[in-house]
Each structure stands twice: as structure tokens, then as C-alpha cells.
Amino acid sequence: MNKFFSVKDVPNIGEIVNEALALKAAPNAHEALGKHKMLGLVFLNPSLRTRMSxxxxxxxxxxxxxxxxxxxxxxxxxxxxxxxxxxxxxxxxREAAAVMGEYCDILGLRSFPKLKDREEDYSEDLFNKFMNFCKVPVVSLESATRHPLQSLTDIITITENWSKPGKPKVVLAWAPHVKALPQAVPNSFSEWMCQAQAEGLIDFTVVHPSGYELAEEFTPGANISNNLTESLADADFVYVKNWSSYKEYGQVYPVSENWMLDNEKLALTNDAKVMHCLPVRRDLELASEILDGPNSLVVKEAGNRVWAAQVVLKRMLEELSK
Amino acid sequence: MNKFFSVKDVPNIGEIVNEALALKAAPNAHEALGKHKMLGLVFLNPSLRTRMSxxxxxxxxxxxxxxxxxxxxxxxxxxxxxxxxxxxxxxxxREAAAVMGEYCDILGLRSFPKLKDREEDYSEDLFNKFMNFCKVPVVSLESATRHPLQSLTDIITITENWSKPGKPKVVLAWAPHVKALPQAVPNSFSEWMCQAQAEGLIDFTVVHPSGYELAEEFTPGANISNNLTESLADADFVYVKNWSSYKEYGQVYPVSENWMLDNEKLALTNDAKVMHCLPVRRDLELASEILDGPNSLVVKEAGNRVWAAQVVLKRMLEELSK
Amino acid sequence: MNKFFSVKDVPNIGEIVNEALALKAAPNAHEALGKHKMLGLVFLNPSLRTRMSxxxxxxxxxxxxxxxxxxxxxxxxxxxxxxxxxxxxxxxxREAAAVMGEYCDILGLRSFPKLKDREEDYSEDLFNKFMNFCKVPVVSLESATRHPLQSLTDIITITENWSKPGKPKVVLAWAPHVKALPQAVPNSFSEWMCQAQAEGLIDFTVVHPSGYELAEEFTPGANISNNLTESLADADFVYVKNWSSYKEYGQVYPVSENWMLDNEKLALTNDAKVMHCLPVRRDLELASEILDGPNSLVVKEAGNRVWAAQVVLKRMLEELSK
Structure with a gap:
């Protein structure tokens, strides 16, 4: 693995999930692999989970x-x-990336979109330039359009928390917010879930108010709906997330219906586990009663960020030592 | 030890001081203890000594x-x-602390009081919530009402610098400042010195202008005075520190008398060693002639912050490995 | 080596360059030397290369x-x-430096000049006080008047990239900028190159518009010119850098001639390699066509910052272990 930017950098989701869970079971088993190797984590924006994990x-x-x-x-x-x-x-x-590549064997880069010019953001110009000029493997720590470490974490968490026969129904549900947020997390979650669906691991639905359609490239094969109540029926995992409009880029529309997941809406599901990438605005995006209740996976999910990052770094280190 | 927040978390001051001094004599003797263990240091406010030590x-x-x-x-x-x-x-x-607890075996937290609402600050709500939600041992790196790593350092430093027979007289002396400062350092120093006094290690006096009384819970058994000259007599250690009013919370009163310790006032003491937690405002809180003179312990005291932190982390690691 | 502040702290440039290149060939050969030793890097100003390298x-x-x-x-x-x-x-x-010296075996300090009072900046008061009060070896990470890790890097890079018979002609060429910049980099480069010239390693020329003369103490033996075209003739290395006036301290004069190095000017040289300490303002200080072309050494040069820092730290560690 020479870059980790999108689901396309992973040949098989089932395999990488199993490898990550093996690392979780034995975190220090590969500590010789990284000896004398330098990771540089470059943040153009704030970070808690990504930074620490x-x-x-x-x-x-x-x-x-x-x-x-x-x-x-x-x-x-x-x-x-x-x-x-x-x-x-x-x-x-050009210089900054090249220089960091001189000092580091692997680089990670976090850079949020500006949410002003869709073409610019979706070109992933900054991430691509950084990757080209630094000349070492690069891990996305969230870019303008994707947050792949989060999405890999999410499929790890779903796999770990599903023990019933058959495939779980996973629903990505839009949620309210006071700010215009990027599409990076939902784009990425959706492209990973669509690939997991293609591998026969899950069934995937995206539900959002009209106007909040994600770019089509991120939703191949997804079941897309504007009806929250219908989509929640039989859901095994509900992934809650706000995002701003892709169509009218970065815009936020007034939404009349109440889209915040609470216990009443949760009751429509198949006793679904609830996920969120965090940080979450309590009682705005997601009800406290859910976050503090038995169905929330958000803390375990954040904990799994370590194993997503570790499996990616491990694969890159293995590639470097070839 | 599962938390380090106040003197109550330490069963015996004499013992922990000796253990700290043993670490100072052999800093790397326990380096296997922390292998594969992660400490997370979370700062909501600036820090120099605490951060580095x-x-x-x-x-x-x-x-x-x-x-x-x-x-x-x-x-x-x-x-x-x-x-x-x-x-x-x-x-x-709730989420932030829980997530950091996923990544770390031990956490440290620094958070200053707002000095606006006494009840809020003295409830230690933030620290307590952090501790409850992170679910791992927590070291206070200074909270709203206490700075226990500083106070443990201070009793280590007093012990190390006292070789005469009998108990030293330790005086906590209020000093001027241009800003309204928290009571955390004097509260904490006082509660540790009162406990050291109860163990028969020192005699303890607090002296401050009228109106600057500390909360009673921090001064059990202390000799409390408003007369600086009298209190300095026979002092072996003078601990200089400004604080704002507890009674009229966060207020600063005009003080007519000159409370800044200088060589003239130092002459009243028993050739006392002078301490301060730092940072110190020269010639406002404490005279340069003292800081640059032979009686100042402030740099050695700051150096001892390492051993206070190390003994606390050592005890927590030992508890974790049980 | 107890300090690394100017070229005077290095007895012989040729020797330290060879030692640095040996470290580049075997970066981890001395990893036992620093075991249990603490380096503190203190930044009063931003840094990318110095921080990472x-x-x-x-x-x-x-x-x-x-x-x-x-x-x-x-x-x-x-x-x-x-x-x-x-x-x-x-x-x-006084306190800050002394305290950091308690925690660290070696300290590094970065502090830019204010460019307001020449006497104050050129006294190197801050750096000298820090060094005196911390009582441990100090590495300059760039001070008011010098950037010695950069200059050591530069002579390493020149040595590494010169394989012809005889001595290379090295030219320090002033370049335009929109801001008033310190003289630290050109001062330092010049004092190192003058010493390298005295050791018979290179020939050294400084070229700048009239009014931009460096302080004489930094240019002993240098060939100094105001004619860019003439100076570029036969140059083997051109070191591009802007600086503000030393004479009218911190001032910037309008310069009528075009001083930005581009391919047309590069053609006047002996196919010179082009260097810059970075960060560089493209197409203001230096033409993109050069930075992106085969003659630019700027990225390799930045990479060599590691070996300059490593040889300095190695010598300090060796001194400490005596």
C-alpha cells in the first residue's frame, strides 16, 4: 500500500478488517516492523481522535x-x-511536501475543504499535490472529500458488533447541525459501505432530506431514500452524520421534519447500534439518551481508530521493507 | 493509586516523598514498568513545567x-x-474523555478555574466529569482548586533541603500581583502542608492580608495570621504565592502594606529557604535579589517536579499491573 | 561542543562535514549515545525544517x-x-531557561530578531541569557543574527554536490521579497563560507544591491559585489536569499534592477547548482523554472538539515559523556 486515500486503495475490505482485528488482539506483535521508521503527521486543521489514535x-x-x-x-x-x-x-x-518527505518514511495529512468551490474541493488538489511532491506513502487523515481511516474504523466496528446470521442492514442517516459541514465523512462512509455491500458483507441505505444527495460516485449500489422512518425499519446499524449540500455546494437548507435520532426513532429499528464519527453535538445531531444508552457504539468506534490506522501503517511498512 | 487529585489520594506523605527521592537517585530504574503504556497529557491551558516534567x-x-x-x-x-x-x-x-480513555492507560488533565462562579469552580465539575468518563487513572496537572503535583514537589523539596534536628517552620506567604490568580496552588500547598504537619513532619503557618482567607477545608490545623512580620520570625521555608479572594470570589483588594518578600524581610527569618511554584513576576511577587540569591530554591523546586510526577505515574502503573 | 551558535564553535569545517556525511551513511550507528538523554526544543517562533529535522x-x-x-x-x-x-x-x-535546563540534557532555542533595534538584536541578548541561565549545552535553532544549523547544512550540501577538481565558486545572491527579513541566514551562511574559504574549500562571493551590505564581522575575506551579472559568471553554487538592510536596520529599499534568479541569469553561471534555505516565495525570490529544474538543490539541502543537527547533537552528547 503506497497511499491510503479512498476505498480503492484496499483490494478487499473483509481481509483488511480481519487484519485490523488481529492487531487489536495483539497490538505490539509487530513492533519490530516500524523500528527506525518515521511517521510525520501534518495537520492543517484541528484533530483529536485522528491525532491521538x-x-x-x-x-x-x-x-x-x-x-x-x-x-x-x-x-x-x-x-x-x-x-x-x-x-x-x-x-x-511543492517544497513543503518534498521536504517533509525527506524526513519521514510515511506521511499523514489532514486538510479540510473550504466548502466554497466544489470543483476545487472535489479535485483533491491539495492532497494530490502533497502526495506527488513528498514521494513517500501518504495516509489521508481526512481530506476534502473523504475520511478513509474513519470509514475503515466503521466497517471494523460493524464487523466486530455483528454476530447474527446474515448481513446487517446499515443506514447512513443525515442529521441536523448549526454549521455547514463537509461531505467527507458521509462520502467516505458511503463508498466503503457500497464496497462492503459489493463484497456481500452488508446491506446499505443512505437517507437524507431532499437536496442533500451525495455525489453519485460515492453511492454505487446504495439504496437511497428521503424517508427516515421507512429507512430505519429493520436497521441493524444507524450511522448518524450531518453534511451540507453537494448540489448547491456547501449550502444548508431549512428542514421541516425532525431528523435527529432519539429513542422514539430508534424504536423503529431492529434494536440498531448507533454510530457517529465524533465530535457530536448532543441533542442537536443525536439525542443524549442514545449517546448515554446501551445502543451507542460511538466510544468503542473511536477506540477502533487505532486499529484502522495501525493496519494501514503496517501495510505501508511492509511495502517499504520489500 | 487510581487518581491523583488531592492529598487524600496519598496515604502517607513521608512514604511518597521517600519513594520520589529514590526515583531521583535512579531515574531509569523502573523503565520496564511503563513499556507499552500510554500517557495522554491533556491541556486546556498553557503549561511549561508541568508539560515538560x-x-x-x-x-x-x-x-x-x-x-x-x-x-x-x-x-x-x-x-x-x-x-x-x-x-x-x-x-x-463525556465523549472527549471517554475517547481519550480508549487511547491511553493514564491521563493527565490541566484545567484552570474561570474565577467567576465559586460554586462552579469549587465543584471541580470538569475534572470530576473527565475522571468519571475516561475510565482510566487520571493525574491532575492542576485543576480549578488544586495543583497536587506542585504540592508533592514542594514537600519533596522541603524534605530534601532540611537537615537540621527538629521540624522546619514552613510559611505560606501571600504576595502581590497585577492579575487575579486562582487559589489552586495555595489551597493545594496548604492541604499538603497541613497533612505533613499532622504526620509530624513540619510546622505550618499561612499568612495573608485580611480578606484573602483560603477555604477552611484546605487549612486544617494551620496557624493562620495576617501579620507578615510576625509570621516570618523563625521561618525555615517561606513559600511565596499570590492568590485572589475566596470569600469575594476572584476579587483583588488594595493592600496598603508591602507584602513582597525581599532581603530585608528575609532577614526576619531563620535564614529561610524561599520557594515559589513559578512562573514568578520578578520584583512584583518576589524580589530579584532573593531569586538571584543563595536562599532561593525555585529552580531546584521546579526540577523536582519530575520526581513528583514520576512517583505518581509509578504508583498508577503498579496498580494497573496488579 | 558546549554550544552551537556560530562558526566559531566548530574548530574545522572540513572535519565536521565529513562526520555529518558519515552519519548520513549510517543514521542509527550511534543510537546508544543518546539513551536516557533529553533534548528540549524551545520555539519562540514558527519552524518546519528545523523542528522536524x-x-x-x-x-x-x-x-x-x-x-x-x-x-x-x-x-x-x-x-x-x-x-x-x-x-x-x-x-x-532567568527562571524559564534554568527550569528547562533542569529537565533537559541539551536544549535548542529558536528566536527571531525584532528588526527594530539593531543593537538589541545584534547583542544576541536573549540567546546568550538563555544559554547562561539554562546551564546545559544549547543548539541555536536560529537566533537574531545567525542560523548555524542551516549554514552547516549548506556546506555539507556543497561538499556532497561537488566532485570536480579544484574549489567551487560559491555566490550568495540577494533576492527580492515583499517583507523585511532578518540577516540571520545570510550572516550565518557568509561566516561559514568565509571560514570554508579560509580552509581552502571554496571561493566565496556575496552580491547584493547597494545598501544591503552585511555587517563586516560576517564577511572576512569575502569578495563583495553589487553586480549580479558579473558575480554569476563561473559560479558553481548560487545561494539565493533575501535580507533587509543592516545599515538602516530592517529597512527595505526599492531596487530597480531585477534580482530574481531565473534560467536566463542561471545561463551566465557554470551550470551552477541553486540553493535556498526555504521557505521560498516562488517567482518572487526565485523562479519556479529553477526550483522545478535540474539545477535546484533546495530539497536535498533541506534533507541534509538532519545530518547537520545530528553531528552537532552527537558532539554534544560525546562531550557530556566525558
């Missing part, structure tokens, strides 16, 4: 880690080519 | 450390229950 | 590292003596 994963593998808060410990990066840099950006991503 | 202590014990500057690398936490999170707080402490 | 160097030597972003994780330091600290500075450098 990826550091832990790397340390479990015996790696050294340097954290670079580019936005705070460094300066603003230029990403456009062909501009005279006489403004506020101090360094071009 | 606690990292060093953990590394001496063979632990891994992740530092999380929640205020800068993360986002604002909600601590109130039952609120709809549609404001500026991004994550509830 | 020095951490990597220390880890290669088996050291532990603590990074202290004093400006963000800490507070403002007072450097003046004899002032009543009733303003915005929270801690005096």
Missing part, C-alpha cells in the same frame, strides 16, 4: 512520530502553481 | 506520551449536561 | 525529545533585567 498506532508498530501542526507551528501553504507568491502564503506545497 | 517522568518510566493541547489542536469542550449543543462548544466532555 | 536527528541518536512551543503552549518571556514585571510578560528568561 494514529500516534498510538505508529508507536504500537515501533515507529517514531513527529507531529507538525502546519497551521500553528508553521505557516500558510500555497497550492496554486504559476502564482507570484507576493501575498500571505509563505511556502509552496 | 511530566513528559520526562513518563519517559523515565518507559511510557509513551501523547500531548493534546485541547485548546489549540482541538476545540472547545461542553461540560454541562442537558444542553442542546447549538453554540460554540464542539464536543461534550 | 532536529527531532529526527535526536531520535536517530536514541534521545528523547520534548518540544516546547513557548509562544503558544506557554507564555511571553521577559528578558530585561531590573524591570518590575507588572506588564504582559509572565516569566523571566
Amino acid at each position: 494514529t500516534q498510538k498506532a505508529a508507536l504500537n508498530l515501533g515507529m517514531n512520530v513527529i507531529v507538525m501542526n502546519m497551521d500553528k507551528d508553521g505557516w500558510a501553504l500555497e497550492t496554486q502553481d504559476g502564482v507570484v507568491m507576493n501575498g500571505t502564503t509563505v511556502e509552496h506545497i | 511530566t513528559q520526562k517522568a513518563a519517559l523515565n518510566l518507559g511510557m509513551n506520551v501523547i500531548v493534546m493541547n485541547m485548546d489549540k489542536d482541538g476545540w472547545a469542550l461542553e461540560t454541562q449536561d442537558g444542553v442542546v449543543m447549538n453554540g460554540t462548544t464542539v464536543e461534550h466532555i | 532536529t527531532q529526527k536527528a535526536a531520535l536517530n541518536l536514541g534521545m528523547n525529545v520534548i518540544v516546547m512551543n513557548m509562544d503558544k503552549d506557554g507564555w511571553a518571556l521577559e528578558t530585561q533585567d531590573g524591570v518590575v514585571m507588572n506588564g504582559t510578560t509572565v516569566e523571566h528568561i
Whole structure:
């Protein structure tokens, strides 16, 4: 594995999930693999879970880690080519990425979208340039359009919490918020679940108010609905997440119906487990009674971020040592 | 030891001081104890000594450390229950603490009081919630009302610097400042010194201008005075510190007398050693002539922060390995 | 080696360059040397290359590292003596440095000049006080007037990239910028190149518009010119860098001629390699066509920062273990 950016970087979801669960069972089994190897974690935006879990994963593998808060410990990066840099950006991503690649065997990059220009965000220009110029394997720590470590975590968590016969019904349910949020988490969750569905692991439904359609490339084979009540029926896992509009990019529409999942709505499901990538706004996106109740997986799910990161780093280290 | 928040978490001060001094004599003797164990240091406020000394202590014990500057690398936490999170707080402490507990074997938390609502600050609501929700042992890196690593350091430093027969007279002396400061350091120092006095290790006096009385729970058995000159007589250790009023919470009164310790006042003592938790405002809280003179212990005292942190982490690691 | 501040701290440039290149060939050969040793990296200003490369160097030597972003994780330091600290500075450098020296075996300090008062900046008051008060070996991570890790890197890079007979002609060429920048990098580069010239390793020329003369102490023996075209003739290495005026301290003059190096100007040289300390403003300081072309060494040069830092730390560790 030379990059970890989308579900396309993983040949088989079932296999990587099993490998991650084996790491969870023996976290330090591969600590010789990362000896004398350096992971650089580059943050252009804040992070709690990704920051801590990826550091832990790397340390479990015996790696050294340097954290670079580019936005705070460094300066603003230029990403456009062909501009005279006489403004506020101090360094071009061409140099910055190349230099970090000199110091690190593997790099991780977090960069949120600006939510202003859909074409720019969806081109993943910054992530792609970083990857091209640094010349070492890169792990996405969330980019403009995807959050693959989260999505890998989510399928690990679903697998770990499903012991019944047959396939679970997984529902991605839009939720309210006060801010316009990126589509990265739902895009990514959806592309991973569609692939898991293609592998015969789950059945997948996306439900959201009209206007909140995700880009089609992320939902191949998904059952898509605007009816929350219907979609919740027989759900085994409900993945709650807000996002802003893709169509009218970054817009937020008034939604008349109440889309916040609470115990009353949960009762419509097949005693579903409830997931969220966190941070979650209590009683706005998701009812406290669910977060504090027996059906919530959100903390275990966050805990599993370690094993998602660790399996990705392990595969990259194995590739490097070939 | 499952938490380190107040003097009540330590059964015997004399014993823990001796254990800390043994660690100082052989810093790396227990480095197998922390192998594959993760310490997470969570800062909601700035820190120099605590940040560096606690990292060093953990590394001496063979632990891994992740530092999380929640205020800068993360986002604002909600601590109130039952609120709809549609404001500026991004994550509830219930989730944030629980998630950090997933990644770490031991957590440290620094959080200053707001100095606005005494009841809120003295409830230690944030610290208690963090401790309850993270479900791993927690070390206070200074909370609203206490700074126990500092106070343990202080009794270590007093013990190390006292070789005469009998008990030293220790005086906590209020000092001027330009800002309203929390009572955490003096509260904590006082509760540790009162316990040390109860164990027969020292004699303890608190002296401050009228109006600056500490909460009674922190001063059991202390000799309390408003007369600096009288209190300094025969003092062997003078601990200098400013604090704001507990009674009229967070208020600062004009003080007519000069309360700044200088060489003239030091001459009243029994050639006392002078201590301060740092940072110290020179020639406002404490005279430069003392800080630069032979009686100042402030740098050695700060150095001892390592051994206070290390003995606490050692006891927690031993408890975890039971 | 007890400090690394200027070229005067290095007895022989040729020897330290060879030692650094040996470390590059075997990065982990000395990892026992730093075991149980702590490096503290103290930043009063932002940093990318220095931050990452020095951490990597220390880890290669088996050291532990603590990074202290004093400006963000800490507070403002007072450097003046004899002032009543009733303003915005929270801690005096006397205490801050001494305390950090308690926790660390070696310290690194980055502090930029204010560019307002030449005498103050050129006194290197802050760096010198830090060094005196911390009482452990100190590595400059760039101070008001010098950036010695960069300059050592530069002579390593020149040595590594010169295989022809005879000495290379090295030209330090002033370049345009939109901001007033310190003289630290050109001062330092010049003092190292002048010493390398004295050792018979290179020939050295400084070229800049009239008014941008460096302080004479940094240019002993250098060929100094105001004619870019003439200076570029036969150049083997061109080191591009902007700086503000030393004479009218911190001032920036309008420069009529075009001083930005591009392929047309590069054609005047002896197919020179082009260097820059980075970050570089593309197409303002240096043409993209050069940065993206075969003559640019800037990324390799930045990569060599590791070996410069590592050889300095190695020598300090060896001194400590005597």
C-alpha cells in the first residue's frame, strides 16, 4: 500500500478488517516492523481522535512520530502553481511536501475543504499535490472529500458488533447541525459501505432530506431514500452524520421534519447500534439518551481508530521493507 | 493509586516523598514498568513545567506520551449536561474523555478555574466529569482548586533541603500581583502542608492580608495570621504565592502594606529557604535579589517536579499491573 | 561542543562535514549515545525544517525529545533585567531557561530578531541569557543574527554536490521579497563560507544591491559585489536569499534592477547548482523554472538539515559523556 486515500486503495475490505482485528488482539506483535521508521503527521486543521489514535498506532508498530501542526507551528501553504507568491502564503506545497518527505518514511495529512468551490474541493488538489511532491506513502487523515481511516474504523466496528446470521442492514442517516459541514465523512462512509455491500458483507441505505444527495460516485449500489422512518425499519446499524449540500455546494437548507435520532426513532429499528464519527453535538445531531444508552457504539468506534490506522501503517511498512 | 487529585489520594506523605527521592537517585530504574503504556497529557491551558516534567517522568518510566493541547489542536469542550449543543462548544466532555480513555492507560488533565462562579469552580465539575468518563487513572496537572503535583514537589523539596534536628517552620506567604490568580496552588500547598504537619513532619503557618482567607477545608490545623512580620520570625521555608479572594470570589483588594518578600524581610527569618511554584513576576511577587540569591530554591523546586510526577505515574502503573 | 551558535564553535569545517556525511551513511550507528538523554526544543517562533529535522536527528541518536512551543503552549518571556514585571510578560528568561535546563540534557532555542533595534538584536541578548541561565549545552535553532544549523547544512550540501577538481565558486545572491527579513541566514551562511574559504574549500562571493551590505564581522575575506551579472559568471553554487538592510536596520529599499534568479541569469553561471534555505516565495525570490529544474538543490539541502543537527547533537552528547 503506497497511499491510503479512498476505498480503492484496499483490494478487499473483509481481509483488511480481519487484519485490523488481529492487531487489536495483539497490538505490539509487530513492533519490530516500524523500528527506525518515521511517521510525520501534518495537520492543517484541528484533530483529536485522528491525532491521538494514529500516534498510538505508529508507536504500537515501533515507529517514531513527529507531529507538525502546519497551521500553528508553521505557516500558510500555497497550492496554486504559476502564482507570484507576493501575498500571505509563505511556502509552496511543492517544497513543503518534498521536504517533509525527506524526513519521514510515511506521511499523514489532514486538510479540510473550504466548502466554497466544489470543483476545487472535489479535485483533491491539495492532497494530490502533497502526495506527488513528498514521494513517500501518504495516509489521508481526512481530506476534502473523504475520511478513509474513519470509514475503515466503521466497517471494523460493524464487523466486530455483528454476530447474527446474515448481513446487517446499515443506514447512513443525515442529521441536523448549526454549521455547514463537509461531505467527507458521509462520502467516505458511503463508498466503503457500497464496497462492503459489493463484497456481500452488508446491506446499505443512505437517507437524507431532499437536496442533500451525495455525489453519485460515492453511492454505487446504495439504496437511497428521503424517508427516515421507512429507512430505519429493520436497521441493524444507524450511522448518524450531518453534511451540507453537494448540489448547491456547501449550502444548508431549512428542514421541516425532525431528523435527529432519539429513542422514539430508534424504536423503529431492529434494536440498531448507533454510530457517529465524533465530535457530536448532543441533542442537536443525536439525542443524549442514545449517546448515554446501551445502543451507542460511538466510544468503542473511536477506540477502533487505532486499529484502522495501525493496519494501514503496517501495510505501508511492509511495502517499504520489500 | 487510581487518581491523583488531592492529598487524600496519598496515604502517607513521608512514604511518597521517600519513594520520589529514590526515583531521583535512579531515574531509569523502573523503565520496564511503563513499556507499552500510554500517557495522554491533556491541556486546556498553557503549561511549561508541568508539560515538560511530566513528559520526562513518563519517559523515565518507559511510557509513551501523547500531548493534546485541547485548546489549540482541538476545540472547545461542553461540560454541562442537558444542553442542546447549538453554540460554540464542539464536543461534550463525556465523549472527549471517554475517547481519550480508549487511547491511553493514564491521563493527565490541566484545567484552570474561570474565577467567576465559586460554586462552579469549587465543584471541580470538569475534572470530576473527565475522571468519571475516561475510565482510566487520571493525574491532575492542576485543576480549578488544586495543583497536587506542585504540592508533592514542594514537600519533596522541603524534605530534601532540611537537615537540621527538629521540624522546619514552613510559611505560606501571600504576595502581590497585577492579575487575579486562582487559589489552586495555595489551597493545594496548604492541604499538603497541613497533612505533613499532622504526620509530624513540619510546622505550618499561612499568612495573608485580611480578606484573602483560603477555604477552611484546605487549612486544617494551620496557624493562620495576617501579620507578615510576625509570621516570618523563625521561618525555615517561606513559600511565596499570590492568590485572589475566596470569600469575594476572584476579587483583588488594595493592600496598603508591602507584602513582597525581599532581603530585608528575609532577614526576619531563620535564614529561610524561599520557594515559589513559578512562573514568578520578578520584583512584583518576589524580589530579584532573593531569586538571584543563595536562599532561593525555585529552580531546584521546579526540577523536582519530575520526581513528583514520576512517583505518581509509578504508583498508577503498579496498580494497573496488579 | 558546549554550544552551537556560530562558526566559531566548530574548530574545522572540513572535519565536521565529513562526520555529518558519515552519519548520513549510517543514521542509527550511534543510537546508544543518546539513551536516557533529553533534548528540549524551545520555539519562540514558527519552524518546519528545523523542528522536524532536529527531532529526527535526536531520535536517530536514541534521545528523547520534548518540544516546547513557548509562544503558544506557554507564555511571553521577559528578558530585561531590573524591570518590575507588572506588564504582559509572565516569566523571566532567568527562571524559564534554568527550569528547562533542569529537565533537559541539551536544549535548542529558536528566536527571531525584532528588526527594530539593531543593537538589541545584534547583542544576541536573549540567546546568550538563555544559554547562561539554562546551564546545559544549547543548539541555536536560529537566533537574531545567525542560523548555524542551516549554514552547516549548506556546506555539507556543497561538499556532497561537488566532485570536480579544484574549489567551487560559491555566490550568495540577494533576492527580492515583499517583507523585511532578518540577516540571520545570510550572516550565518557568509561566516561559514568565509571560514570554508579560509580552509581552502571554496571561493566565496556575496552580491547584493547597494545598501544591503552585511555587517563586516560576517564577511572576512569575502569578495563583495553589487553586480549580479558579473558575480554569476563561473559560479558553481548560487545561494539565493533575501535580507533587509543592516545599515538602516530592517529597512527595505526599492531596487530597480531585477534580482530574481531565473534560467536566463542561471545561463551566465557554470551550470551552477541553486540553493535556498526555504521557505521560498516562488517567482518572487526565485523562479519556479529553477526550483522545478535540474539545477535546484533546495530539497536535498533541506534533507541534509538532519545530518547537520545530528553531528552537532552527537558532539554534544560525546562531550557530556566525558
